[in-house]
Amino acid sequence: MTRTGPEASFTSVEICAGAGGQAVGLHMAGFRHLALIEIDQDACATLRANVEKDSSWGDCKVINADLKKFKSDDLGLKPGQLDLLAGGVPCPPFSFAGKQLGADDERDLFPRMLEMVAELEPKAVMIENVRGLLEPEHKFAAYRSEIVEALEKMDYRICYWRVLEARDYGVPQLRPRAILVAMKAEYHRHFKWVEPQHAVVTVAAALRQSMRSRFQADGSAGWEKFYKNWLDQAKLGSVAPTLVGGSKKHGGADLGPTRAKEAWGKLGICGLGVANEPEEMTSPERDLYSPRGPKLTVRQAAIIQGFPKTWKFSGRKTAAYRQVGNAFPPPVAKAVGEQIFAALDAGKKELERRKAEDHGKEMLFDMTVPAPSGPPRSELVDSRRNLKRAKVR
Incomplete structure (x- = not known):
């Protein structure tokens, strides 16, 4: 169930927010974001363009x-005031595609x-990274142990640290994330x-409507045939x-290494x-009618x-695509976020129940404490009557 607005009773701060994939999922799970922190200016522009115009995000701050x-x-938060600290720390230190330097990589933000x-003392912590952090088991085992030990010293208990496959949500x-x-x-x-919460959603089902709209918007003769050919192939x-966002150090956007391109080709995608988006398309031959099939738009x-x-x-096409390719899938974040929300809610209710029970015991104790010593009420009444009689005489 998606909770937003007044029902979003638990707060969240997110680091390395990127274009908002994890933030969107946690928002749908019911968390009220206080701040989204991100270093990339284009990604911050994306966050502001979506968050600041949507009242359901409240007073969420985008911090570049x-x-x-x-x-x-x-x-401006007191220790223990925050409910959830979340973030997708940079993956290159642990990625199979990189040198896997781990803690020795200057980009490691663990x-x-x-x-x-330690500074904010949130009630819950959620960290997302690439599968390489957990596989192979021996490579980063010592580093993982250090992270767990640090959290346990701060009175945290590990709920789990596993790989979730985006396809299952x-x-x-195919996008496994640790x-x-x-x-x-x-x-x-x-x-x-x-x-896992959903049946598999195929590329054909996911892109069917948008791909038809692209061909139809171009309006070239025989576009229906080209569209049908793509759909049949997909x-x-x-x-x-796995979508690959890449880095600014490399060239323009594409859909990954040779093996990935071959997999896309089997889906009818170049x-x-x-x-370019339909409203910006200047070369249908390149974008839609290539012998390899249509290319994907950022959308x-x-x-x-x-x-x-x-x-x-926000940003130019390549920058926008990198934001998408490097994102954490919102449905996966939502699924995890809902479990965190439920645990926080159950824990909060249990603490309130215990507090109420303790208060009830205190009240019961007060009621059973003996009254101050002194003569019974009947004796007080008799003494007052005797005093009145004495005055009358």
């Missing part, structure tokens, strides 16, 4: 900052995340494992390979680049990532 230089005090946990894409959830002891026991496949890539259709991306 380098997390290593950011001060938790600037949030230490800063743990510092913020309604995302038409998810760590830790909670204060009084909430930990209420947390339940996140089970139906032969299932979900998409992976050699990203298409279609966002659909593959599980973003709602209303979420808009």
Whole structure:
């Protein structure tokens, strides 16, 4: 169930928010974001364009900052006041596609995340990263142990640290992500494992409407035939390979390495680049009618990532595509967020119940305490009557 507005009773601060994939999912799960912190200016523009115009996000602040230089005090929160601290810390230190330097990588922000946990003392912590952090088991085992030990010293209990596959949560894409959830002891026991919640959504089903709209908007003769050919090809496949956002150090946007492009080709999609949106298309031959099939637009890539259709991306095409490709799928964040929300809610109610019971015991104790010593009421009444009689005489 999606909770927003007044029903969103638990607060959240998110670091490394990117274009808002995790934030969108947690928002749908019921969390009221106080701040989204992100270093990339284009991503911050995306967050502002969506959050500041939507009243359901309340007074959520978008903060463009380098997390290593950011001060938790600037949030204006007292220790223990925040319900959830969440974030998708940079993945290159642990990615199979990188050098896997882990803690030796200058981009590793796990230490800063743990510092913020110590400074803010949230009731719950959620950290998302690539599967490589957990696989292979031996490579980062010692580093994972250090993270767990640090959290446990701060009185957190690990709910789980496992790999969730986006395909199992309604995302038409193979995208395994390592998810760590830790909670204060009084909430930990209420947390339940996140089970797969949806049947597989295929690329054909996810893109059917938008792809038809693109061909129809072009209006070239025979567009219906080209569209049908694409749909027939897409139906032969299932979900998409992992979207790759890449980095600013490399060239323009495409859909990944050779193996990924081949997988996209089997779905009728050309992976050699990203298409312009229909209203901006200047080369139908390149974007729609290539022998390799149509290219994806940024909006279609966002659909593959599980973003709602209303979420808009700022910046030029390549920058916008990178925001999408590097995002955490909102449906997965929503599924995990709902379990955290439920555990916080159950823990809060239990604490309130205990408090009420303790108050009731105090009241009962007060009622059973003997009254101050002194003569019985009957003796007081008799003495007053005798006094009146004496005055009359």
